Amino acid sequence: MKRSVLRFLIVALITTMFSPLPSKVKASGALPEANVVWVNGAPFINVDGVNYAPMMLFINADVELAPAKAKLEAELEFADREDVKFVSVNLTFPWRSSDSGTRSWYYSKINTWLSFIAETYPNAYIIPRIWLGSHIPDLLADPSLDSERIAYTNQTKENVLSLGSAEWQSGMVEAIEDGIAHIEANPIYAQRVIGYHLAYGDGGEWFQYHYREYGNDVSPANKAAFRAWLLDKYGGEAQWAAAWGLSAIGPNDPVIHKEPSTANKAFLESVVNQDDIDFNAFTSDLVADSIIKAASAVKRVTMGKKLAMAFYGYLFELVDANSGHLGLKKVLAAGDIDMLASPVSYFDRGVGGIGSHMTTVDSVALHHKLWMIEDDSRTYLSEITPQNFPTAELTIEGHKRNISSAIVHRTGLWFMDLSSNGWLNDSSMWENIGNMQQFYKEYMQTAQPLKPDVAFIVDEQSMQYMSAGRQINSALLFNQRTNIYRSGLSYGMYLLEDILNGAVPDAKMYVFLNAHVLDTNERNQLNQLKNANRTFVWVYGADIIDTSALGAATGFTLSKATNVSPSSIIKINANASGPWSNLAGVQLALGLQSGSYPFFTISSPGSAAVIGRYGTSSTGQPAIVAQDFGTWKSVFVGSGNLDVNLLRAIADYAGVHKYMDAGDVLQTDKTFFSIHASSAGIKTLKLPVMSNVRDAFSGVLIGDTTDTVTFTMSNGETRWLVLEKPTAAKKYKFSNGFDLAAKGFTYSGYNSTFNTSTGVLEATVTNSSLGTGPILITPANLGVDADDNPHVNIRIRNVSGASVSRIYWTTDTSTSFGEDKTSAIAIGTNMGSYTNYSFDLSNHPNWSGTLNQLRFDLITGPGIVNGSKVYVDYVEIASKPPFAAERFTFATGFDLGAKGFTYSGYNASFNTSTGPLEVTVTNSSLGAGPILITPGRLGINAADHHYVNIRIRNLSGASSSRIYWTTGTSPTFGEDKASTISIGTNMGGYTNYSFDLSSNPNWAGMLDQLRFDLITGPGIVNGSKVYVDYVEIASAP
Structure with missing residues (x-):
């Protein structure tokens, strides 16, 4: 794998970050000046204005x-x-x-x-x-x-x-x-x-x-x-x-x-x-x-x-x-x-x-x-x-x-x-x-500060109060890391002071590994955090030194357990349920080295749930106790060793997402994932939201609009994955055994049969006399923003004489299907293979608000007979059509700068406040028309996407438009990587144009950036305008 592939995987990064800053000119022979700078949430070493x-x-x-x-x-x-x-x-x-x-x-x-x-x-x-x-x-x-x-x-x-x-x-x-x-x-x-x-x-x-x-x-x-x-x-x-x-x-x-x-x-x-x-x-x-x-x-x-x-x-x-x-x-x-x-x-x-x-x-x-x-x-x-x-x-x-x-x-x-x-x-x-x-x-360059789900907290002062520090802290701190790193959770490691002073980002779960010494002020500061349904976990003992009320900060009353030694065990209740059910009857070691140390218990658990007890007796002293106090939860764990399966059960109790099963080494900031395999086999990454998942080194998309990816790893292998916002806000792929009813679909069983046993959805007309084809209705409460997702895409194979497919939709404010909310497209008949189609709703006045439900009239019109079939691979609601690798639609308020675009402000003005991008020439004497440059690091394989499409309205006498591009192996714009098309002049409406690059020998490799010289040639004067609806890189015109 070459770096030219890797370097384009992260999209829309700030390309100037590694260029010298213009504010300082270094004197010849001057010694270098260095400091550490933080860009968003990430560190760089800056030398003479350049970040490394x-x-x-x-x-x-x-x-x-x-x-x-x-x-x-x-x-x-x-x-x-x-x-x-x-x-x-x-x-x-x-x-x-x-x-x-x-x-x-x-x-x-x-x-x-x-x-x-x-x-x-x-x-x-x-x-x-x-x-x-x-x-x-x-x-x-x-x-x-x-x-x-x-x-x-x-x-x-x-x-x-x-x-x-x-x-x-x-x-x-x-x-x-x-x-x-x-x-x-x-x-x-x-x-x-x-x-x-x-x-x-x-x-x-x-x-x-x-x-x-x-x-x-x-x-x-x-x-x-x-x-x-x-x-x-x-x-x-x-x-x-x-x-x-x-x-x-x-x-x-x-x-x-x-x-x-x-x-x-x-x-x-x-x-x-x-x-x-x-x-x-x-x-x-x-x-x-x-x-x-x-x-x-x-x-x-x-x-x-x-x-x-x-x-x-x-x-x-x-x-x-x-x-x-x-x-x-x-x-x-x-x-x-x-x-x-x-x-x-x-x-x-x-x-x-x-x-x-x-x-x-x-x-x-x-x-x-x-x-x-x-x-x-x-x-x-x-x-x-x-x-x-x-x-x-x-x-x-x-x-x-x-x-x-x-x-x-x-x-x-x-x-x-x-x-x-x-x-x-x-x-x-x-x-x-x-x-x-x-x-x-x-x-x-665009990484934000780490915001983990779980914060593990260490107190320096409590460490200074240890007599048997190595014996106890080896369990609480040194060895504890194996449970943390193999937990499959998103986590961070912090000092107690940073929790108390509010510097740590909000987490769902705070694990206090050694909070033995707390004063009144610290208890009060902790009490201020006991809200927002956070879960506090207290390991071994907390608030137990120099206090008359053992464990006051925990919400429980602690006391020293009797007849418990490092060789004792904790047994989880046999009837443990809910988040604790997988641990029912399990015996856990205390994790401390041999020695004479106190262990702690909850004196009077009252309404708290006793999850486990010291020893094997069902009446033993409480060792693991959980209680929901309404605005916060508290979990006391009396062992020094926070067993990894116990840690995951507590995470369930706290509502923390588990990304992987226990065992392998997961590091994640919730966008970047590293998995280091501790054993060979099939690994599964489970995501809290639908995402695209890409291999960071090969660039291969291994998960498309999914919340689960599986892959095989060898022992000692490390896999880097990156999550991307999916093109599709909602996607249904009808794989083998997809259960329509269980997934919330309804369908027209009165005139058609529906079958997914062959790996796609096969709909067969059984009663054409009813005058309709097969109808498929998605689950309700889709919750998709229509304005952000103006395309409904479908991949089908139509084996009938019908030549139209139609959709209807409902929204949160218009809850019934009707002719005011419908769109139709022409499709091929008696097709030998699958084809991608897209319903473009970007200009439909009623495609707005939050979508509730879609209805697909898969084939409509003349040509439907008994036995007519249509096969559906997937349907999705997306921001772009399926053949577009990247599409930028310049809707009202589209912020060019924030989206990573650069443009020729020296000779033209750029405005999106009224909808499409309106570009007005302000200085034609410079001899150039308006120039628009996309964000860098597009990361698109040119071999799979031969077309650059643009929908414009040209209100000037210029009759051509030109593009330039850069790639991973050729990172500068030049005439060797350019293409021109003819466009209409002084147009009354919008027209779609396409740059066909399929025969250009330099349209190859991983695309980095596109430059649009929107209008070029004679006919450009001050006040000349061009309106741009969208630009896209696609596999079809």
Whole structure:
């Protein structure tokens, strides 16, 4: 599949989005200026006024360049070929405290790698990843820095400075200042560097070193920083002592523990465990503040002209209270941060896996920060085993899965050659990357903000109150993703704060994964959302810490369950009905690791429905409870694991649409769908409304005016589908076994028989003496807007001598069939094959309002005898005739600009306020007539549609009309792609004309755009007019 096919699948996109903005002229030699811009609901990286898709290649400079050079050159050349504009490479800015030899060594390495990229791929823009640590030999050689290094209770130290170190805080800023100055003075690559990815902490990803193995950083530097934080928080030692339940603060306070000293205690409590709660909050504050400080240095030094990025916010991955990653809210509020990032989750990322995000990715988009996915998948070319994708084909499918997540959740992505050993050195792999990037650019130009049906919500503060954070949150957050991603639902991931402040788009269902700590203000804010029949789902326990009324926010009264442990089960009631019926009698695991944790129950469910109970007894403590409170619904789920089938049952209860069965990995924004198959077999996509469904890569229409499509997939395959508004507002295709009565049709059984067993509707006249042919009446309450859908199309084979077909209709204001609402067309007689016909009602005065019902007198007039037959493939109500691939009808108020048209306003005026398009020449001295250009990205196969039809009334002396066109392989208008027809002059009425392109050798490929020179040649004067009723691209004149 070539990009020339893919790039035309999204219709009516804004074609100027990727052109330089005219408002700024870049001075010769000036350094580039970059920022993140949001177009509608989608992000782009803007460099000097040009928007680019946020996709990038990463290469690793921790190797010697010479042995890796050939493979890296190949990857850069592939990136150049596919126009992937951004490249990243990991480097280090030396510290001022290092000697000149050390500094020169680091700068030489920077020069080598950045020059290599700029010279191999001259048009690339570079975002180097910068390590902010000091030179290790310098650190180890200076005893005065010993207390500044990260230290553990086992007396070991890391060879890096603590984030709490004042030495590090000042040194890294100086390194940023000097490093940027060095880069911006370099004549080879200065004009290619557009931002800095700032890295520190374990793996450069800003989480605490070895905190799971060795515990917290207890260094004197970190202790001093913690003390200063506490004094700032509480305002003084007395207030600090009161909060911690101490009589006074001593000179050795605060004590930093290796980990919370709370054996067999799952949650921390205020006052009792305030020291641990505060340390967890301090650790995340320190990391967040450090990232912001580094980003602010970049912005200050570059005068705001370069991007600043960091890894951060791994809420689903680093679920511990002391990871340092629980300050995402603060980082998102920082104006100097442009981009955040994480790898694809290491949980279930291989063939058939979910490839999930590590963060509440949709909150990042709400704050207009660009999230970047690091796709460090072990491709089939990786030397690391086991490989995530062991073949070239599966690697391509894995890349599709990961990019589809970027499309749906409005993020970017970089492809990573982790070892600079040619993991991406494959032409077919890069052709796929290029195709995906082209789709991203075109689709995202008109993409709106994600509006999921289900919002999954994470609370950072509640995570800071965890003693057994990893044990409990692994179920609530880390492992929970597999249930979410395989649910077949439309979903988003958000921070609790964004729900409370109203930033999250309205959803039908809100799932609170860990809302353990809520204060009075937060409860009140949640109460404001308890309306519009929303469903709130509370997982494990909610509003359970530092409260005297457990679960108050849920609408239930919670209490601790007795004799329930992680090995217990929940059994769904055997008589469960309604949305719960498929779960009746099922036993569900609680999902938590072994340990001593509380579980919660509903003390007095009252009128609430108890769906499941702890244990196997029918009188066990309630574990799953649902209640409709009138304006909102509440569902309490006592397990940590939100079983995927339980999640789908709750979705049914909430009125949420299920797009697919559970199991495969679905990502969707309700227009774009990505399905990554976790098993081979037939897949079914179920839609809430009738749509056209197109394969995004091949361009093949796989579903026409349908709410269900099925297709076969192999394990690990990824399918991209795009929904389009159907041409037909209502379509009935009479396939094998179509049950007319069950579908609401009525028909003239008194004079004809009707049969669909052969795959079409076969109507046979049985009593011609009645003087009528077979009559078919659609179901009532069609609900179709007649003004928007002026065509009734039918595909029939008439095996009779009758030569007319007729329709009648009723509307919401005219409810009976009659001769005032009828139309007839001529049809062929005794036909050997099927033919498409269209009733054109666009000029019928009574085709208006909302249609209620259609009656088809399938064949009428002389020539009907007993045994006469007519076969009907389908009937539809549509915006255009069946042979038109695209039709633009210029009805009253048609907004040319909003519909994507451009036109020659410099020499003519264009007006649709009175109905058809009225074009008046205002400056004939320019020597050209009025020009009208369609939207781009038409995506129509020229080979199937040889005619361009136009219905006009020419009130000028010009006697010709001319068209030009562009295609995927020839994207500019020119005389090689043009055609002219003769038209009447000073016409009294409208006339249909057709450009027949069937013999034009350049009418080929996928059509992009049409240009109409409506009237051309002599006879054009000021005031000349031409009226246009419609233009269309069609398979027939």
